[in-house]
Amino acid sequence: MADPDRPLCSHCGKKPVLVMKTMLCANCTARLRRRGTLERKRLPKGSTTLERWEFYTVRSEEPDGCWLWRGATTSQEPGKDYGIVWTGTKHVLAHRFAYEHFVGPIPDGLTIDHTCETPRCVRPDHLEPVTNAVNIQRGGQWPHDPDIPRADRVNLELTRPNCPRCDTPYTTDKNGKRYCQPCANAHMREWTRRTGRTTGKAAGFRNREKTHCDNRHEFTPDNTYIAPDGSRNCRTCKNERRRVPNPPANARICQPGCTCGRHRRKSPHP
Numbered sequence: 001m002a003d004p005d006r007p008l009c010s011h012c013g014k015k016p017v018l019v020m021k022t023m024l025c026a027n028c029t030a031r032l033r034r035r036g037t038l039e040r041k042r043l044p045k046g047s048t049t050l051e052r053w054e055f056y057t058v059r060s061e062e063p064d065g066c067w068l069w070r071g072a073t074t075s076q077e078p079g080k081d082y083g084i085v086w087t088g089t090k091h092v093l094a095h096r097f098a099y100e101h102f103v104g105p106i107p108d109g110l111t112i113d114h115t116c117e118t119p120r121c122v123r124p125d126h127l128e129p130v131t132n133a134v135n136i137q138r139g140g141q142w143p144h145d146p147d148i149p150r151a152d153r154v155n156l157e158l159t160r161p162n163c164p165r166c167d168t169p170y171t172t173d174k175n176g177k178r179y180c181q182p183c184a185n186a187h188m189r190e191w192t193r194r195t196g197r198t199t200g201k202a203a204g205f206r207n208r209e210k211t212h213c214d215n216r217h218e219f220t221p222d223n224t225y226i227a228p229d230g231s232r233n234c235r236t237c238k239n240e241r242r243r244v245p246n247p248p249a250n251a252r253i254c255q256p257g258c259t260c261g262r263h264r265r266k267s268p269h270p
Contacts, residue, residue, distance in 0.1 A: 066121035
């Protein structure tokens with residue numbers, strides 16, 4: 001229940017004040033935080049994509065300031081809140097639309113990187129098309145020290161021989177991307193424990209860590225068969241399966257009262 005002693009909002013005058021410093025109610029505070037202004041503006045029906053983009057973009061007064069997106073985002077989590085805009089048929093990322101409209105088409109195989117490291121920024125000057133590997137290297141360095149310039153952090157990551165978490169040498173895949181195998185294994189184990197799924201990469205990591213097969217036979221060099229696809233198989237289990245003869249094709253037995261009609265007329269039923 002609202003406190004009757006609290007003053008009303010200085011802007012709308014309908015609801016009690018939520019923040020005494022600004023003398024605004026909850027609705028006006030949310031509007032100011034989301035749109036950057038208290039003015040009630042509504043998009044007219046039939047607005048174009050550019051008009052929607054301009055409506056939700058707040059341009060900074062500084063010469064090199066960011067143009068922040070105040071509309072809908074892909075997530076509420078900081079660092080993943082990329083703006084989205086409606087084109088009339090589908091939603092697209094606001095910064096990708098800004099680059100394609102003001103600069104030009106994005107080359108195939110490239111993604112857009114924020115040089116200002118602000119996901120909500122849609123200023124074309126702060127957007128650069130790069131490969132996905134470069135985008136990950138620029139934004140995924142850790143520990144993230146804001147005092148270190150961006151270029152220095154990129155060079156530090158490219159020249160670092162060991163993982164900063166476990167001090168293990170990096171492993172390079174066939175595409176030239178470096179990764180830490182122990183940290184990747186720990187991440188997939190945690191993902192498997194949290195989701196309960198054993199398919200995809202999680203199953204591969206789990207199977208590679210097994211020391212015994214399902215029948216408790218140890219995976220020794222003499223007891224392990226490597227299939228052409230790279231999977232491991234237990235030789236003991238494989239030999240035991242070969243010793244069991246396959247039943248003949250006409251030795252199928254049904255339960256009493258079977259009416260399947262798929263047996264030979266002379267095959268006896270129990």
